[in-house]
Amino acid sequence: MTWPTVLLLVIVAAAGLLRWRRPAWYWLAFGVTLAAVRVLVRYASVMEACGLTVPPSRWRLMLARIANRPVPESRAPRILRLRPTHTGLVLRLKLRPGQDAFDVATASDRLRHSFGMYGVTSRELRSGVVEIRMTGYDVLKRVQMPAKTGTRPMRIPVALREDGSVHYRDYRAVPHGLTLGATESGKSVYQRNLVAGLAPQHVALIGIDCKQGVELFPLARRFSALADNPDTALELLEALVSHMQDVYQLIRAEQRVSVAVPDAEIAADIWDLPEDLRPVPVVVLVDEVAELALFANKEEEKRRDRIITALVRLAQLGRAAGVYLEICGAALRLRTRQGHHDAPRPAHRPNRAPRQRRDVRQHGLR
Ligand SMILES: Nc1ncnc2c1ncn2[C@@H]1O[C@H](COP(=O)(O)OP(=O)(O)OP(=O)(O)O)[C@@H](O)[C@H]1O
Ligand SMILES: [Mg+2]
Structure with missing residues (x-):
């Protein structure tokens, strides 16, 4: 075995051990990057499979016909932001016309296993903007409060x-x-x-x-x-x-x-x-x-x-x-x-x- 193979094996073994014994550390070391890449790569197909896309609008169809181009595809909500946190990922989406926050909430279980996350919840931030919070592991198994919390009087x-x-x-x-x-x-x-x-x-x-x-x-x-x-x-x-x-x-x-x-x-x-x-x-x-x-x-x-x-x-x-x-x-x-x-x-x-x-x-x- 060459030394790069040995190094790779050691890293994989360390990642496996961390994931089993210390999921929070695994998340920070490996999980967050892997999950972010997975979400971005699979995004369009997952949204399609979960029924969270809208068909192309009439004017896009018309433009395609005039320009003699193929029929445009259905569109998924636009990603406004993907933010990693110490327990998961936060995805902020701008919904397309005709979609509402309830559509995303009902699809949360399908999103969970499609993106390979532990938990998915969603809430509407303002009209047409939805925040999807995903956790990478069971945060309640070993509760660790964040070092900084928003404590205020009362x-x-x-x-x-x-x-x-x-x-x-x-x-x-x-x-x-x-x-x-x-x-x-x-x-x-x-x-x-x-x-x-x-x-x-x-x-x-x-x-x-x-x-x-x-x-x-x-x-x-x-x-x-x-x-x-x-x-x-x-x-x-x-x-x-x-x-x-x-x-x-x-x-x-x-x-x-x-x-x-x-x-x-x-x-x-x-x-x-x-x-x-x-x-x-x-x-x-x-x-x-x-x-x-x-x-x-x-x-x-x-x-x-x-x-x-x-x-x-x-x-x-x-x-x-x-x-x-x-x-x-x-x-x-x-x-x-x-x-x-x-x-x-x-x-x-x-x-x-x-x-x-x-x-x-x-x-x-x-
Ligand atoms: N946040 C927590 N994390 C871990 N363990 C907990 C937590 N809250 C409660 N427990 C466990 O559950 C046990 C029972 O909790 P607690 O005495 O607060 O229940 P209770 O609802 O007040 O019950 P009772 O009505 O009999 O007084 C505790 O001894 C503790 O072991
Ligand atoms: Mg009691």
């Missing part, structure tokens, strides 16, 4: 999505979160990740962990207040409601609305207040929320009603006062003796429960 990276992008929990965009999931689906680990992400930020953390505190109490030093049973949870929630009312008084005092103030400049939440007056935002983490709604006697039932009323008030009014709820549990039923705390029903509601509610019941979530 926005923290908590997970990696299957398309390789980072999932952020952004409290300014989505103030309250409710995570319902079966046991061992990762709710408490998610909450602990939130605590770790929020820890360096200027935010007060309040915890209610009705699993006797086993999930959140190990992180107690970062919390401003923690409750591990429904009695202390009630005190905490009612204190939060009164804090919320104080914040609203502050916002009202600072509003100084007159007819000359443009709508966009009226202070309507804590973020519109000057920094020196702005109260610290509060994130309330509740684990095993269903425990708060259990009762065995009249006294406990009264306590349950007060807890639910406080929770519902915080969920309705908390956002502007900078009180954000992060609730996890395996089941949820918000009902007081006065009635459901659900969305208002229409006056002409039928006697039976709406279809969506029945579906939810069938899945055991109430």
